[in-house]
Amino acid sequence: MSQDLYRQTSQSLNFKDQWNNVLKKLNNEYGNEIFNSWIKNIKIQSQEGEVVFFTVPTRFIRDWITSHYLDKIIFFLNSENPDIKRVKINIDNSLSSTTHQIENNLDSAKLNSFNANNDEWPLDERFTFDKFIVGPSNELAFASAKRLSLSEKFEFNPLYLYGGVGLGKTHLLHAIAWQIKEENPESKILYLSAERFMFQFIKSLRQKDTMAFKQKFRSVDVFILDDIQFMIGKTSTQEEFFHTFNSLLDLNKKIIISCDRAPSDLNSFDERIKSRLSGGLVADILPASFDLRYSILKKKSEDLVLRSNTSFKVSDEVLVFLAKTVVSNVRELEGALNKVFTFSNILGKEIDVELTRSVLKDLLRSSNRRITIDEIQNKVSNYYNLKIEDMTSSRRIRSFARPRQVAMYLSKKLTTRSLPEIGRKFGGRDHTTVIHAVKKIEQLKEENSKFDEDINLITQIITSA
Numbered sequence: 453m454s455q456d457l458y459r460q461t462s463q464s465l466n467f468k469d470q471w472n473n474v475l476k477k478l479n480n481e482y483g484n485e486i487f488n489s490w491i492k493n494i495k496i497q498s499q500e501g502e503v504v505f506f507t508v509p510t511r512f513i514r515d516w517i518t519s520h521y522l523d524k525i526i527f528f529l530n531s532e533n534p535d536i537k538r539v540k541i542n543i544d545n546s547l548s549s550t551t552h553q554i555e556n557n558l559d560s561a562k563l564n565s566f567n568a569n570n571d572e573w574p575l576d577e578r579f580t581f582d583k584f585i586v587g588p589s590n591e592l593a594f595a596s597a598k599r600l601s602l603s604e605k606f607e608f609n610p611l612y613l614y615g616g617v618g619l620g621k622t623h624l625l626h627a628i629a630w631q632i633k634e635e636n637p638e639s640k641i642l643y644l645s646a647e648r649f650m651f652q653f654i655k656s657l658r659q660k661d662t663m664a665f666k667q668k669f670r671s672v673d674v675f676i677l678d679d680i681q682f683m684i685g686k687t688s689t690q691e692e693f694f695h696t697f698n699s700l701l702d703l704n705k706k707i708i709i710s711c712d713r714a715p716s717d718l719n720s721f722d723e724r725i726k727s728r729l730s731g732g733l734v735a736d737i738l739p740a741s742f743d744l745r746y747s748i749l750k751k752k753s754e755d756l757v758l759r760s761n762t763s764f765k766v767s768d769e770v771l772v773f774l775a776k777t778v779v780s781n782v783r784e785l786e787g788a789l790n791k792v793f794t795f796s797n798i799l800g801k802e803i804d805v806e807l808t809r810s811v812l813k814d815l816l817r818s819s820n821r822r823i824t825i826d827e828i829q830n831k832v833s834n835y836y837n838l839k840i841e842d843m844t845s846s847r848r849i850r851s852f853a854r855p856r857q858v859a860m861y862l863s864k865k866l867t868t869r870s871l872p873e874i875g876r877k878f879g880g881r882d883h884t885t886v887i888h889a890v891k892k893i894e895q896l897k898e899e900n901s902k903f904d905e906d907i908n909l910i911t912q913i914i915t916s917a
Contacts, residue, residue, distance in 0.1 A: 467499055470532040477528045486651060490517055502537040504529060507544035514541045520647065531787050575643065579626030585751055587744030590620055593735040597624045600706060601631035608733035610707035614714055615737030616912065618783030621710040625676050628708055632674055642669065643676040650682065650689045670699045674706045681711050681718065690722045697728060738905055739912040740782055745775040752786055756793050766803050773805050777816060779915065788812055823914060825863045825877045831914045832859040844879035857889035858907065864890050866914060
């Protein structure tokens with residue numbers, strides 16, 4: 453398919469329809485209360501190239517949306533239209549008439565939604581255990597989630613699942629809720645994000661009705677909290693969560709938590725909470741291997757064909773191409789397949805590698821971007837909680853030397869720089885030092901599976917940035 457044809461097809465998709473699709477996704481992501489209070493009031497202004505302009509009534513609303521929801525808005529917009537890269541939100545005082553309504557939603561809304569039921573935080577019917585593809589990178593998390601949901605007596609509490617973006621944490625949380633609901637329909641299940649927990653807590657403080665908040669969250673049988681990392685730095689919210697957590701543990705209620713990092717890596721988090729979170733079962737979800745990515749695509753493509761009732765099928769050649777190309781996370785992998793399938797139906801063309809390359813040109817371009825040594829040093833420093841200066845310092849203590857060797861190893865593997873060039877970027881070291889670092893890391897990868905997993909995870913972080 454030619455670039456011109458692809459561009460014409462993209463332009464034929466109505467932008468307002470795309471924004472409406474994004475609004476539906478945001479509503480599902482955050483729930484009716486947050487959606488109606490904040491997101492619903494964003495107005496489309498214009499689109500200029502890769503930038504979309506929106507307006508809101510006040511600076512406060514703009515700042516809140518920017519800090520809490522902008523990343524997700526851009527992600528969903530880009531999934532609808534790959535040409536969109538950035539969003540700019542302007543202030544339009546003429547919309548101030550809606551400001552009072554927004555403030556009323558925030559300050560005067562009654563807590564009548566505090567009944568613990570599944571309808572308040574709707575579960576996604578796609579996210580069940582039978583639709584979760586299992587592989588070596590996620591089998592412990594899957595088995596633990598399944599066992600907890602099927603057993604009335606469970607050996608571990610809480611269950612703490614952690615891993616990067618788009619690896620299946622939320623899928624497992626929903627699957628647990630669906631399974632418990634099926635096994636025991638009378639169970640009171642509360643599923644929500646940490647952001648929603650914080651939102652409800654702050655609102656109860658404003659309304660001076662914290663007892664209703666406490667009663668709601670401490671009267672459930674199953675408490676499922678997604679993305680607890682959003683509580684980092686929120687001292688008062690952490691304090692309330694700690695008391696809620698303890699109360700549920702004392703009552704032997706099931707608690708399931710998800711996060712993007714291990715409990716020990718929750719910086720600026722109450723040490724009591726970190727200790728409690730570590731006291732249950734901690735299961736990580738690693739980036740998917742090629743075999744797992746292929747299996748996910750295979751199952752997803754079969755479901756797409758079945759639902760769309762189309763004669764177009766996705767060949768093994770295309771599935772292999774996607775599995776090798778889109779390695780950042782499962783969510784992006786499925787999004788790529790959805791995009792190819794949609795354009796295939798629009799154009800009435802068979803799905804082949806040429807069509808796939810054309811439709812995913814922006815994604816492929818970002819995947820093939822040039823990685824720099826500076827970027828590698830920055831990412832490795834962040835992973836090991838070091839300063840960037842530690843990468844080039846002369847200090848040889850192990851806590852500095854090992855991350856430095858990892859960064860040298862990845863610089864050799866992920867860039868085209870010569871050994872002397874790499875050495876110079878690490879404080880003027882000799883090329884023999886780089887060779888030693890590469891051999892040492894390769895040896896450790898073979899001897900220590902956990903270390904090998906760490907290197908694979910850092911590689912994913914760098915290549916998917």
